[in-house]
Amino acid sequence: MPVVDFGSAATDYAVHRPGFPQPFFEHVGTLGIGLEGQSVLDLGTGTGTLARGFAERGCSVVGVDVSPQMLAEAERMSAEAGLSVRWVKASAEATSLPDGAFDVVCAGQCWHWFDRARAAIEAMRLLRPGGHALIAYFTYLPLPGTPAAATEELVLRHNPTWAWAGHDGRYRVFERDLIDAGFREPSMFEFDLPIRFTHEGWRGRIRACAGVLTLPGESIAAFDAELAALLAERFPEPLLVEHRIFGIVARKVSA
Numbered sequence: 001m002p003v004v005d006f007g008s009a010a011t012d013y014a015v016h017r018p019g020f021p022q023p024f025f026e027h028v029g030t031l032g033i034g035l036e037g038q039s040v041l042d043l044g045t046g047t048g049t050l051a052r053g054f055a056e057r058g059c060s061v062v063g064v065d066v067s068p069q070m071l072a073e074a075e076r077m078s079a080e081a082g083l084s085v086r087w088v089k090a091s092a093e094a095t096s097l098p099d100g101a102f103d104v105v106c107a108g109q110c111w112h113w114f115d116r117a118r119a120a121i122e123a124m125r126l127l128r129p130g131g132h133a134l135i136a137y138f139t140y141l142p143l144p145g146t147p148a149a150a151t152e153e154l155v156l157r158h159n160p161t162w163a164w165a166g167h168d169g170r171y172r173v174f175e176r177d178l179i180d181a182g183f184r185e186p187s188m189f190e191f192d193l194p195i196r197f198t199h200e201g202w203r204g205r206i207r208a209c210a211g212v213l214t215l216p217g218e219s220i221a222a223f224d225a226e227l228a229a230l231l232a233e234r235f236p237e238p239l240l241v242e243h244r245i246f247g248i249v250a251r252k253v254s255a
Contacts, residue, residue: 019047019049019050019052019053019138020049020050020053020108020136020138020245021138021193021195021245023191023193023245024053024136024138024245024247025053025054025057027189027191027245027247028134028136028247028249029057031132031187031189031249032132033104033106033132033134033249034053034054034057034059034104035057035058035059036057036058036059037058037059037060038054038059038060038103038104039059039060039061039062039101039102039103039104040054040059040060040061040062040102040103040104040105040106041061041062041063041064041095041097041101041102041104041105041106041126042054042061042062042063042064042106042107042108043064043092043095043105043106043107043110043114043119043123044064044065044092044107044108044109044110044111044113044114045063045064045065045070045071045074045087045108046065046067046070046074046108046109046110047070047073047074047077048063048073048074048075048077048078048085048087049108049109050063050106050108050136051063051074051078051085052074052077052078052081052083052085054104054106055078055083055084055085056081056083059104061085061086062085062086062087062088062097062102063085063086063087063088064087064088064089064090064091064092064095064097065087065089065090066089066090066091068089071087071089074087075087092107092110092114092119092122093114093115093118093119093122094118094122095122095126097126098126099125099126100125100126100127100128100129101126101128102126102127102128102131103127103128103131103132104127104131104132104133104134105123105126105127105131105132105133105134106133106134106135106136107119107134107135107136108136108137108138109136109137109138111135111137111171111174111177112171112174116174116177117177117180117181119177120133120177120178120180120181120183121181123178123181124181124182124183124252127252128252129252129253129254130251130252130253130254131251131252132249132250132251132252133178133183133248133249133250133251133252134247134248134249135171135174135178135247135248136245136246136247136248137169137171137244137245137246137247138243138244138245139167139168139169139243139244139246140169140195140205140241140242140243141168141169141192141241141242141243141244142165142166142167143242146241146242147197147202147231147234147235147239147241148241148242150230150234150235151202151206151227151230152165152166152211154223154226154227154230155206155209155211155212155223156211158212158215158219158222158223159211159212159214159215162210162211162214164210164211165211168244169190169243169244169245169246170190170244170246171246171248172188172248174248175188175248175250178248178250179250182252183250183251183252184250184251184252184253185250185251185253186248186249186250187248187249187250188246188247188248188249189245189246189247189249190244190245190246190247191244191245192242192243192244192245193242193243193245194240194241194242194243195240195241195242195243196238196239196240196241197238197239197240197241198237198238198239199228199231199232199235199237199239202227202231202239202241203224203227203228203231206227207220207224
C-alpha cells in the first residue's frame with residue numbers, strides 16, 4: 001500500500017469530509033460499543049470523527065494518528081465542540097499505550113492503510129478481556145449517472161492508476177485480520193443513506209481522496225477546476241450522494 005500524506009489535506013478533511021453520522025453510533029451502541037463510561041481507542045483517528053462521536057456519548061477516548069496536521073485539526077475540532085479527547089502521535093501498529101487499557105479499539109476509514117496483521121495484534125493487546133474491536137467505513141457509492149460516478153471518471157482521467165474507483169464500500173476481507181489475531185465472535189453490518197453536499201463541499205471531499213492527493217499540486221488544482229465545471233454543467237445543488245456504512249465487530253474473549 002503506497003504511503004499517502006493525508007496531512008496535506010487536513011483542512012479539507014476537517015471542513016468537507018463527512019464524519020460518521022448519528023445512525024452509525026446508534027447502531028454500534030446496540031452492539032455494546034460506545035456506551036457511556038467505556039474507554040475507547042481510535043486508531044488512525046485523522047480529524048477525530050469516531051473519537052468525537054464516542055466522546056459525545058460519554059466515553060473516555062484516546063485518538064491515535066501518525067499525522068501531526070491531522071491531530072492538530074482533531075484537537076481544534078474537539079475543543080470547539082467542548083469535548084475532552086486525548087490525542088497521541090503514534091502508529092496503529094505500535095501505540096506504546098498500556099496493555100488491556102480499553103473496552104473498545106476502533107478504526108474508521110483507515111484499516112486498509114495499516115500493516116493489518118500488526119494492527120490487529122496491537123488491538124488485541126490493548127483491549128481488556130471481553131472488549132470489542134471495530135473496523136468501520138463510510139463510503140460514497142459511485143452509482144451510474146450520479147455525481148460520484150462522474151467524479152470518479154474524472155479522477156481516473158487524471159490518475160489512471162488509482163485502484164479504489166468503483167468500490168462498493170464493503171471490506172469483508174478484513175474480518176480475517178481480526179480472526180487471525182485471536183478475536184472471536186466476528187460479525188458484519190451495513191446500511192446505506194444519502195448525504196447532502198454543496199458543490200464546494202463535494203469538491204473539498206474529493207480533494208481529500210487518495211486518488212487526488214497523490215497528484216502533483218498543480219494537477220490537483222487543474223482537477224478541481226474541471227470538477228467544478230462538471231458539477232456546474234451536469235449536477236445542480238444540492239447533491240445527494242448515496243453512502244454505505246459498513247462495519248466489522250469482534251471480541252477479545254475472556255481468559
